[in-house]
Amino acid sequence: MERDIEQLNSALNSVKILRSNVRCVFESVSNGLRADHGEESKESKYILELQELLTIVNNNLRDVENSVGNLTPPPGAFSLGNTTYLSQETTQERQQLYGQLVNSYKWTDKIREYSALAGNMLAANSFNKTYKTYSTTKRRKTQTSNHNVPPEIIENLITSIDRLFTDVTITAKRPFVPNPLIQVALGRVLRAVIAFKGLMIEWVVVKALSEDNDLWTESRYKVFRKVTENCHAAMCHFHSPMMPELAVRSFMHWFHSYITLFSAPCKRCSKHLQSNLPPTWRDLRSLEPYHEECK
Amino acid sequence: MGVTILTQFPVENKTGPQIIELLSKRISALGAVPQGQFLVDCETYSSVPALGHQRTVHVLHNSEQPATVFALLETGTKTIPLATDGLFDLLMMKMSSFYQSKKQTKAESKGPRFEIGDFCVKLGSVTVSSNFKGVLVEVEYKPCVVPAMCWDLIMEFMQGFLGSLGPTTPPSFLQNRMQDIYSPIDTIQQYLEHFTLFRKSPGPALIMRPQ
Numbered sequence: 001m002e003r004d005i006e007q008l009n010s011a012l013n014s015v016k017i018l019r020s021n022v023r024c025v026f027e028s029v030s031n032g033l034r035a036d037h038g039e040e041s042k043e044s045k046y047i048l049e050l051q052e053l054l055t056i057v058n059n060n061l062r063d064v065e066n067s068v069g070n071l072t073p074p075p076g077a078f079s080l081g082n083t084t085y086l087s088q089e090t091t092q093e094r095q096q097l098y099g100q101l102v103n104s105y106k107w108t109d110k111i112r113e114y115s116a117l118a119g120n121m122l123a124a125n126s127f128n129k130t131y132k133t134y135s136t137t138k139r140r141k142t143q144t145s146n147h148n149v150p151p152e153i154i155e156n157l158i159t160s161i162d163r164l165f166t167d168v169t170i171t172a173k174r175p176f177v178p179n180p181l182i183q184v185a186l187g188r189v190l191r192a193v194i195a196f197k198g199l200m201i202e203w204v205v206v207k208a209l210s211e212d213n214d215l216w217t218e219s220r221y222k223v224f225r226k227v228t229e230n231c232h233a234a235m236c237h238f239h240s241p242m243m244p245e246l247a248v249r250s251f252m253h254w255f256h257s258y259i260t261l262f263s264a265p266c267k268r269c270s271k272h273l274q275s276n277l278p279p280t281w282r283d284l285r286s287l288e289p290y291h292e293e294c295k
Numbered sequence: 296m297g298v299t300i301l302t303q304f305p306v307e308n309k310t311g312p313q314i315i316e317l318l319s320k321r322i323s324a325l326g327a328v329p330q331g332q333f334l335v336d337c338e339t340y341s342s343v344p345a346l347g348h349q350r351t352v353h354v355l356h357n358s359e360q361p362a363t364v365f366a367l368l369e370t371g372t373k374t375i376p377l378a379t380d381g382l383f384d385l386l387m388m389k390m391s392s393f394y395q396s397k398k399q400t401k402a403e404s405k406g407p408r409f410e411i412g413d414f415c416v417k418l419g420s421v422t423v424s425s426n427f428k429g430v431l432v433e434v435e436y437k438p439c440v441v442p443a444m445c446w447d448l449i450m451e452f453m454q455g456f457l458g459s460l461g462p463t464t465p466p467s468f469l470q471n472r473m474q475d476i477y478s479p480i481d482t483i484q485q486y487l488e489h490f491t492l493f494r495k496s497p498g499p500a501l502i503m504r505p506q
């Protein structure tokens with residue numbers, strides 16, 4: 001495929017050169033004798049020039065024939081599927097569609113290419129903090145897409161998390177959609193609104209139980225705004241494109257440790273308050289409570 | 296509405312304004328921002344003998360819930376709390392032939408109000424029928440609604456500006472309600488507890504911690 005295109009390109013290129021040199025011949029013929037041929041034996045000079053030009057054209061023609069000879073003829077007619085009919089469209093305003101289709105195809109192709117590059121870069125420069133080890137020997141469940149999965153799979157995941165913790169209540173306003181929005185009440189401590197993009201957690205906002213469920217306004221309480229911030233950090237930390245379900249589970253496990261938000265003192269300074277806030281950070285591995293200043 | 300703890304601050308030989316100023320300075324030094332004034336008042340009515348067994352109704356207002364009137368009916372065996380709207384005051388006036396207000400018992404706590412982080416602090420100087428009786432410090436931790444969860448945290452906060460004079464045990468009213476969801480009427484009950492003690496005390500209270 002790659003070689004075919006290369007050859008096609010070089011064939012097209014030789015055609016271009018041929019055409020350009022043929023043009024030179026015609027130009028010379030149409031101009032006839034010119035002042036720069038001088039006075040003496042101008043005819044023979046002109047004929048010599050014309051011969052040279054024709055030799056070049058001849059060589060070019062040979063190049064074209066060679067490169068055409070190298071091309072492999074396509075096995076049959078190209079199947080363009082339904083798009084073939086688009087090119088036969090007679091209505092004025094729909095004639096543009098084919099061009100647009102081709103353009104969008106090119107775009108998607110580019111997006112694929114760029115996202116593959118970005119994927120490689122991100123994999124090489126992980127933004128996770130240390131302690132996550134990717135073992136290549138462990139068999140991985142290959143998931144081609146994390147953001148476009150059947151709603152049933154997401155629903156199953158959410159239900160299983162709901163069953164995992166007795167003091168967590170999960171409600172979803174519209175279950176069985178590709179990108180569900182769920183509310184997670186953590187005992188009588190707080191509530192989080194979590195937006196999923198397929199199997200990935202896309203956004204989290206933490207609020208008091210008495211506040212509204214709006215995803216886009218932050219809590220009026222400092223402590224919950226701080227917890228929201230930390231949830232975003234944890235969401236990035238636990239994110240794993242290879243094991244999206246595990247990522248969500250790990251996040252929820254970590255999030256569950258906020259059940260002691262008001263009651264647990266800081267692991268380092270043993271106090272409840274630091275800058276008038278309780279320990280709003282939970283260690284990502286040990287789940288122990290720390291103040292922002294103490295972690 | 297979060298968990299609120301009310302505690303009395305001993306006056307010793309200072310005046311009310313002196314104590315309020317002292318505490319205002321301390322809390323401001325911690326970064327608190329003044330946010331206006333507050334007022335909690337309480338009027339007590341008794342049923343007339345013609346109604347038989349005597350009952351008492353305490354009617355309280357809290358500037359934090361300006362549209363609400365709180366009423367606590369004491370039957371002798373139990374206390375029935377009630378949160379109603381402003382019309383209840385007019386109703387009490389209509390019932391003046393059955394329930395009569397006890398003169399000289401109108402109690403109120405008023406003073407500056409501060410906000411610091413998610414805490415709200417109120418420094419109230421208490422008067423009973425215009426006589427100064429003492430100082431009440433109210434601390435509300437707004438994000439939390441279950442007293443048991445945040446009691447240690449509030450205690451630490453109060454000790455931060457009241458020193459060793461801060462509370463060390465939960466208010467008696469809350470002691471067997473620590474696991475319940477806190478509501479504004481619980482604050483009112485705490486105020487009533489303190490007002491009742493102040494009414495019984497002869498002058499500015501020297502010691503009187505309800506615990």
Ligand SMILES: [Zn+2]
Pocket residue numbers: 266267268269270271274290291293294
């Ligand atoms: Zn700490």
